[in-house]
Amino acid sequence: DAGITQSPRHKVTETGTPVTLRCHQTENHRYMYWYRQDPGHGLRLIHYSYGVKDTDKGEVSDGYSVSRSKTEDFLLTLESATSSQTSVYFCAISEGRGSTDTQYFGPGTRLTVL
Amino acid sequence: QKEVEQDPGPLSVPEGAIVSLNCTYSNSAFQYFMWYRQYSRKGPELLMYTYSSGNKEDGRFTAQVDKSSKYISLFIRDSQPSDSATYLCAMSPSQGGSEKLVFGKGTKLTVNP
Numbered sequence: 001d002a003g004i005t006q007s008p009r010h011k012v013t014e015t016g017t018p019v020t021l022r023c024h025q026t027e028n029h030r031y032m033y034w035y036r037q038d039p040g041h042g043l044r045l046i047h048y049s050y051g052v053k054d055t056d057k058g059e060v061s062d063g064y065s066v067s068r069s070k071t072e073d074f075l076l077t078l079e080s081a082t083s084s085q086t087s088v089y090f091c092a093i094s095e096g097r098g099s100t101d102t103q104y105f106g107p108g109t110r111l112t113v114l
Numbered sequence: 115q116k117e118v119e120q121d122p123g124p125l126s127v128p129e130g131a132i133v134s135l136n137c138t139y140s141n142s143a144f145q146y147f148m149w150y151r152q153y154s155r156k157g158p159e160l161l162m163y164t165y166s167s168g169n170k171e172d173g174r175f176t177a178q179v180d181k182s183s184k185y186i187s188l189f190i191r192d193s194q195p196s197d198s199a200t201y202l203c204a205m206s207p208s209q210g211g212s213e214k215l216v217f218g219k220g221t222k223l224t225v226n227p
Contacts, residue, residue, distance in 0.1 A: 004157075042219035043158070043202070058214065090157055102148055103215060105157035 003027045004106035006091050012112045019078040021109050023091030025071075030096040032074040033058075033103060034066060036087040043090070049074055050096065081113045117141050120203055120218030129227050133190040137203035137218045140184065144205040144216075147179050149188045152200045152220065161201075162188065193225045 003026035013019050023032060033048040035058075045058030047066040055066050063085060065077045078085055088110050092103040120137045127133055135149075145166055150158035162177040164170045164186075170177045176189040186205070190197055203218040 040219070043217040045214055048214070102146075102160055102163055104160060105150075107157050108155075110155075 004091060004093055004104065006089075006106045006109050008109060009107065010110045012114065013081050014114050015082055016080050019081050019111065019113075021076045021089055021091075021111070023074045023076070023106060025074075025091075025093050027093060027095075027104075028071060029093040030071075031094040031103075032068065033092040033094075034064070034074065034076045035090045035092065036060065036085075037090060037108075038087050046076065046089075078111075078113075081111075083113050085111065086113045087111060117216050118203065118205065118218045121221055122219055124222040124224060126224045126226060127193055129193060129195060129225055131193050131225070133193050133197070133223060133225075135188040135190075135201050135203075135221050135223070137186050137205075138184055139186075139205060139216075141205075141207070141216075142181075142184065143207040145208065146206045147177070147186050148204040148215070149175075149177055150202040150204060152202060154199075158202055195225050195227050198224045 005024045007022045031050055034046040035043045037043050044060045046060055046064050047058050049055045049068040052068055067075045088108050090108050091106040094103045118139045147164045149162040151161045152158040164177045164179050167179045167181045174191045178187040200220040200222045202220045204215045206215050
């Protein structure tokens, strides 16, 4: 998984609680991304980061916030979890340069909101 | 119309068959095309990467891009049970970084021994 770890790998939580997912990379890549994957919708971008403390919104950012205080870590926070946020969350990284640059994915976090 | 359309399948073939997976797209600005393979309960892994039109071959896998038809394909020769997975196409207008990838929804393939 290209030097990418995600924690936790599985989480069950209750509606209304805050949840933080962590993505850690050892590749020193500049760009990091958070996606969610749902049946019938495929992969959808939530937020991405193009450097330390530099982040931007993706397609489905409502209800999510992110932070990147170090190159290697990208945190995704569900401020008040809802059942619609039950999903599998993937982190991805890319170098951000070069003719063959593309995104490499982590193993995923399976989140269930009851 | 969705930017990227991909038949979700499922597709079931016997071992040794030639498999053809396809995506169509509407944005003529797309120039970089990727195929990812995703095993059950795993993250997507990059399988093939092509730029603009043409073919690219890697072992049993061949990726084709036809920009005039806005159509990309992935062919798998001599398919194996280990090829059973969901295949996602992805594309972007430019390379890497802040340019976001647009994904198809994936085609689930089962290769039967």
